Amino acid sequence: MTDKAPQQDIDESKLAVGKPKSWAAGIPGVLVSLKRGQEQMGAGRTVRALRVLNQREGFDCPGCAWPEPREADGEHRKLAEFCENGAKAVAEEATKRRVGREFFAEHSLEELDGRTEYWLGQQGRLTEPMVLREGGTHYEPISWDDAFELVASHLRGLASPDEALFYTSGRTSNEAAFVYQLMVRSFGTNNLPDCSNMCHESSGAALSATTGIGKGSVSLADIHKSDLIVVVGQNPGTNHPRMLSALEEAKSRGAKVVAVNPLPEAGLMRFKNPQNVRGLVGKGSPLADEFAQIRLGGDLAFFQAIGHLLLAWEKAAPGTVLDQEFIDGWTEGFAAYADRVGELDWDRIDEATGLPREQIVKIARMIAESERTIYCWAMGLTQHKHAVPTIKEIANVALLRGMIGKPGAGLCPVRGHSNVQGDRTMGIWEKMPESFLSALEREFGIPVPRKHGWDTVDSIRAMRDGRAKVFFGVGGNFAGATPDTELTERALRSCELTVQVSTKLNRSHVVHGRTALILPTLGRTERDVQASGEQVVTVEDSMSAVHTSRGRLEPASEHLLSEVAILCRLANTLLGAEHPVPWLDFIGDYDRIRDHIANVVPGCHEYNKRVRQPDGFVLPHAPRDAREFNGTRNGKANFTASELEYPVVPEGRLLLQTLRSHDQYNTTIYGLSDRYRGVEDGRRVVFVNPEDLTRLGVADGTLVDLVSEWADSERRAPSFRVVAYPTARGCAAAYFPEANALVALDSVADESNTPVSKSIVIRLDPVTSA
Numbered sequence: 001m002t003d004k005a006p007q008q009d010i011d012e013s014k015l016a017v018g019k020p021k022s023w024a025a026g027i028p029g030v031l032v033s034l035k036r037g038q039e040q041m042g043a044g045r046t047v048r049a050l051r052v053l054n055q056r057e058g059f060d061c062p063g064c065a066w067p068e069p070r071e072a073d074g075e076h077r078k079l080a081e082f083c084e085n086g087a088k089a090v091a092e093e094a095t096k097r098r099v100g101r102e103f104f105a106e107h108s109l110e111e112l113d114g115r116t117e118y119w120l121g122q123q124g125r126l127t128e129p130m131v132l133r134e135g136g137t138h139y140e141p142i143s144w145d146d147a148f149e150l151v152a153s154h155l156r157g158l159a160s161p162d163e164a165l166f167y168t169s170g171r172t173s174n175e176a177a178f179v180y181q182l183m184v185r186s187f188g189t190n191n192l193p194d195c196s197n198m199c200h201e202s203s204g205a206a207l208s209a210t211t212g213i214g215k216g217s218v219s220l221a222d223i224h225k226s227d228l229i230v231v232v233g234q235n236p237g238t239n240h241p242r243m244l245s246a247l248e249e250a251k252s253r254g255a256k257v258v259a260v261n262p263l264p265e266a267g268l269m270r271f272k273n274p275q276n277v278r279g280l281v282g283k284g285s286p287l288a289d290e291f292a293q294i295r296l297g298g299d300l301a302f303f304q305a306i307g308h309l310l311l312a313w314e315k316a317a318p319g320t321v322l323d324q325e326f327i328d329g330w331t332e333g334f335a336a337y338a339d340r341v342g343e344l345d346w347d348r349i350d351e352a353t354g355l356p357r358e359q360i361v362k363i364a365r366m367i368a369e370s371e372r373t374i375y376c377w378a379m380g381l382t383q384h385k386h387a388v389p390t391i392k393e394i395a396n397v398a399l400l401r402g403m404i405g406k407p408g409a410g411l412c413p414v415r416g417h418s419n420v421q422g423d424r425t426m427g428i429w430e431k432m433p434e435s436f437l438s439a440l441e442r443e444f445g446i447p448v449p450r451k452h453g454w455d456t457v458d459s460i461r462a463m464r465d466g467r468a469k470v471f472f473g474v475g476g477n478f479a480g481a482t483p484d485t486e487l488t489e490r491a492l493r494s495c496e497l498t499v500q501v502s503t504k505l506n507r508s509h510v511v512h513g514r515t516a517l518i519l520p521t522l523g524r525t526e527r528d529v530q531a532s533g534e535q536v537v538t539v540e541d542s543m544s545a546v547h548t549s550r551g552r553l554e555p556a557s558e559h560l561l562s563e564v565a566i567l568c569r570l571a572n573t574l575l576g577a578e579h580p581v582p583w584l585d586f587i588g589d590y591d592r593i594r595d596h597i598a599n600v601v602p603g604c605h606e607y608n609k610r611v612r613q614p615d616g617f618v619l620p621h622a623p624r625d626a627r628e629f630n631g632t633r634n635g636k637a638n639f640t641a642s643e644l645e646y647p648v649v650p651e652g653r654l655l656l657q658t659l660r661s662h663d664q665y666n667t668t669i670y671g672l673s674d675r676y677r678g679v680e681d682g683r684r685v686v687f688v689n690p691e692d693l694t695r696l697g698v699a700d701g702t703l704v705d706l707v708s709e710w711a712d713s714e715r716r717a718p719s720f721r722v723v724a725y726p727t728a729r730g731c732a733a734a735y736f737p738e739a740n741a742l743v744a745l746d747s748v749a750d751e752s753n754t755p756v757s758k759s760i761v762i763r764l765d766p767v768t769s770a
Contacts, residue, residue, distance in 0.1 A: 015682025024237035026272030033087035040095040060549035063089035067541040073221035083241035097124025104139040118669035126520035127557035161188035169476025170417025173537035176563035181427035183571040190453030197456035202382040203413035206391035212631025217410035225408035228370035233380020237267015301352035303393040309364040323402030333639035340641035352646035372408030389642035405627035422540030463491035480667035483743035483755040531588035547616030658736035687725035708742035
């Protein structure tokens with residue numbers, strides 16, 4: 001093995017394009033997992049890490065938030081309870097490669113600014129605190145005490161606490177998230193933007209209005225018990241690969257699967273489960289019984305058409321389609337909704353969806369006949385201008401059939417990051433409700449601000465306009481993950497101070513304020529030993545189950561601190577030893593944090609006791625548990641009458657969505673192989689339907705600039721290779737973060753303010769040689 005990072009960056013001239021795959025996983029998934037582990041960790045470390053990944057006495061995967069089986073549901077964990085991309089995530093974090101003071105002495109910021117995310121991430125683990133002084137050209141070492149004092153002095157010097165921004169990614173533990181929001185609110189602001197603002201904020205807004213809680217209403221056991229699973233705007237094979245095992249299990253019990261997506265995703269076509277013989281040497285399991293290749297942004301129209309058909313069939317045969325008892329007893333707004341979709345303009349449905357009418361009818365009939373239906377979705381729904389009404393439309397269809405609070409049925413937004421849902425539960429939100437804020441005040445005897453803070457998009461605007469001067473990020477890669485890249489980077493560079501609490505190097509360390517700090521932290525895989533002994537942390541999965549995570553590997557450096565220690569030591573420096581919150585006590589024993597969580601966070605009573613049960617515990621969910629909708633404005637589940645919306649693209653243009661390759665997780669680029677789509681050794685590609693290429697007069701393989709057209713101006717991402725690909729007509733796709741530059745900051749979803757990364761109007765400008 002080698003513990004050296006690649007010295008060469010991506011050479012896009014080596015990019016190769018082959019035929020897309022029609023199946024996912026199998027032997028290649030196993031081999032790639034082992035190869036990446038060997039390259040990054042070595043054989044012994046790979047075995048030690050992977051054998052405890054997602055096991056009760058091990059650590060939670062730092063990748064996605066897909067849940068583990070629970071004994072209470074009669075289900076059992078596998079010996080290898082992880083997927084290929086989970087193994088890659090562990091290899092990246094547990095790598096033997098190191099980035100220390102020698103690296104920063106060798107590489108100037110000017111040089112690093114020219115490197116790709118892939119090269120930066122491949123250099124290895126950060127090992128000690130580093131500072132970039134104002135006017136400096138290189139990061140240099142700084143002690144932890146001096147680093148905390150530097151941050152505190154900048155924060156104390158602000159005219160208002162609201163001039164500081166405190167960002168969080170989904171990897172942060174519940175304990176770190178709780179003390180983080182407590183520090184921020186003790187300081188005096190609610191500026192707590194997080195990665196949720198860019199992904200499932202639309203789901204939270206829609207579900208809060210319709211069912212009263214912004215979380216999904218199903219468990220993994222429900223997936224297995226379902227009759228019909230509708231997977232919309234989601235690519236499980238890359239983004240949540242263990243979901244394929246759940247779908248395979250459901251299929252073995254007789255369930256049917258409908259996939260609704262602009263791209264044919266290999267994982268939803270056929271799954272070769274590497275955990276069984278059929279998957280390793282056989283043909284695997286076909287998953288999608290029906291693939292509806294919808295146009296980008298046509299999902300609202302699709303579900304309005306489904307609702308229209310269900311109502312029409314009920315009218316023709318009363319009592320055979322709708323769950324009238326549920327509608328009458330638990331819902332409100334049915335009449336207005338029925339009026340809205342009762343009359344449907346099918347020509348507009350055709351234009352919006354691009355689907356044959358007979359296919360829509362077929363899927364509607366499957367929904368009408370299913371007694372237990374689950375609706376799953378991800379970013380393909382949440383990142384459109386009309387994302388919130390689209391998800392409300394899914395809820396409408398579920399309510400028509402009484403699919404809330406019923407085993408094997410429900411709504412399932414599939415969260416992308418490992419603890420993004422737990423962060424929100426612990427208070428990482430710029431608009432936490434009064435009940436939570438007042439509970440904080442009672443628990444700690446501190447004043448808590450009530451003015452709503454800035455989300456991610458508004459935080460960028462605040463930095464751009466000079467209203468925010470300090471940026472503090474815990475995890476993630478703000479510069480790489482956010483929209484309107486050039487504008488966002490200018491905004492970050494205008495800050496007086498930027499601070500990144502990180503495990504590895506990324507673009508956000510290169511895009512810095514006048515002064516910048518890198519504070520290296522323990523990873524999820526590493527042992528965390530404090531005064532009271534070895535610590536555990538807790539996380540919440542995508543289905544509201546809270547459980548422990550215990551790192552097992554030795555830390556990458558003796559200089560690393562846990563996120564809890566970093567935040568609590570900073571809080572103690574900033575707020576003073578006389579502050580009512582016992583910050584330093586928290587570091588020595590995380591149980592003390594959890595005791596306070598139990599008193600503040602709803603559903604977390606007896607937290608320390610319950611989380612130590614074999615599978616932890618499941619947070620209460622009133623609609624799921626008791627068909628109670630007391631979180632809505634009227635105590636009922638609400639139907640919504642929405643206008644029909646969908647993108648209308650000018651002639652000669654395409655509608656672009658950004659997406660991940662199979663070799664990345666969020667902005668972390670593991671490698672250069674998107675093997676399911678047939679792309680190797682490069683990333684600057686744009687997938688376009690062959691008929692669109694003919695219409696536009698662009699040949700397959702042509703180099704083009706992608707130019708997005710927005711009201712204020714054009715944005716250009718240069719030198720993408722055109723790949724003829726069977727996506728929906730009129731649609732295109734390209735990888736982020738490379739294509740984030742095309743997303744205008746002001747192009748956001750109504751209600752949720754989420755960047756519209758799935759419906760960007762673009763043109764293809766052929767690259768001409770100089």
